[in-house]
Amino acid sequence: xxxxxxxxxxxxxxxSVRDRMSWAKTPRILLVWPKYEKILLxxxxxxxxxxxxLSLGAQLGLVTRTRRVRExxxxxxxxxxxxxxxxxxxxxxxxxxxxxxxxxxRNDLREQRDQVPAGEAAWRAHPAVRLGAFIVGVFAVLAxxxxxIPRAQVRLQPQSKIQSIVLPVxxxxxxxxxxxxxxxxxxxxxxxxxxxxxxTVTGEGVIPxxxxxxxxxxxxxxxxxxxxxxGTVVRTADAEAVRFVTTSDGELEAGIGKTLELPxxxxxxx
Numbered sequence: 001x002x003x004x005x006x007x008x009x010x011x012x013x014x015x016s017v018r019d020r021m022s023w024a025k026t027p028r029i030l031l032v033w034p035k036y037e038k039i040l041l042x043x044x045x046x047x048x049x050x051x052x053x054l055s056l057g058a059q060l061g062l063v064t065r066t067r068r069v070r071e072x073x074x075x076x077x078x079x080x081x082x083x084x085x086x087x088x089x090x091x092x093x094x095x096x097x098x099x100x101x102x103x104x105x106r107n108d109l110r111e112q113r114d115q116v117p118a119g120e121a122a123w124r125a126h127p128a129v130r131l132g133a134f135i136v137g138v139f140a141v142l143a144x145x146x147x148x149i150p151r152a153q154v155r156l157q158p159q160s161k162i163q164s165i166v167l168p169v170x171x172x173x174x175x176x177x178x179x180x181x182x183x184x185x186x187x188x189x190x191x192x193x194x195x196x197x198x199x200t201v202t203g204e205g206v207i208p209x210x211x212x213x214x215x216x217x218x219x220x221x222x223x224x225x226x227x228x229x230x231g232t233v234v235r236t237a238d239a240e241a242v243r244f245v246t247t248s249d250g251e252l253e254a255g256i257g258k259t260l261e262l263p264x265x266x267x268x269x270x
Contacts, residue, residue, distance in 0.1 A: 003028040033064035043072040208269030
């Protein structure tokens with residue numbers, strides 16, 4: 001009987017082996033394990049491959065010396081051989097097929113169908129009950145969402161630092177807005193302030209009515225004539241000096257010791 005021999009490689013897995021088996025057109029499919037490479041196929045994978053072979057109308061066989069694979073194959077009733085030659089010479093055991101018991105149809109199905117209540121209870125069809133059930137379902141979904149939404153609280157403590165900068169500012173009516181260069185808009189505003197206030201003043205004081213007058217004697221200390229003009233200021237030799245002015249012009253004769261009398265008047269009244 002024709003046999004399709006498939007030699008497995010280290011990179012083969014369940015999916016790749018199934019794909020390679022799908023190309024087989026023979027009644028027997030023989031999977032050959034390599035001697036020095038490890039194939040990662042479990043017992044459940046062998047079961048899947050066995051069913052896939054049956055769906056293709058073929059029988060699955062293995063050629064391997066790995067004890068674990070042989071034990072899994074024997075548990076699944078998959079024939080295992082020492083070599084490909086032995087697999088082609090020896091007759092393969094026939095796979096056991098499950099026999100399905102044929103049961104005749106029941107005659108009381110119509111009666112059982114009639115016994116089943118046709119409609120649901122009246123209270124279940126009430127709009128208020130359905131609305132309440134819908135609202136409860138919505139709240140239940142929202143509660144589940146609120147429970148599984150991740151939450152986190154982040155607290156930041158930024159470090160504060162005071163910085164200072166000296167920026168010259170220029171105000172000008174031609175500037176429309178504030179610029180970072182220091183120009184700011186300015187405008188002229190004139191305000192007229194007007195006000196009056198009256199205070200009643202009472203008190204007494206001494207007001208001089210006239211100025212003191214007298215005669216001043218001028219002495220020449222030189223050999224030349226000296227002119228004394230009107231308005232010449234003289235003062236007394238006291239601690240609180242009183243100033244006087246001459247009211248007329250005069251001329252001292254030449255010579256030491258010559259004198260001249262001129263009328264004088266006090267600068268301040270009193």
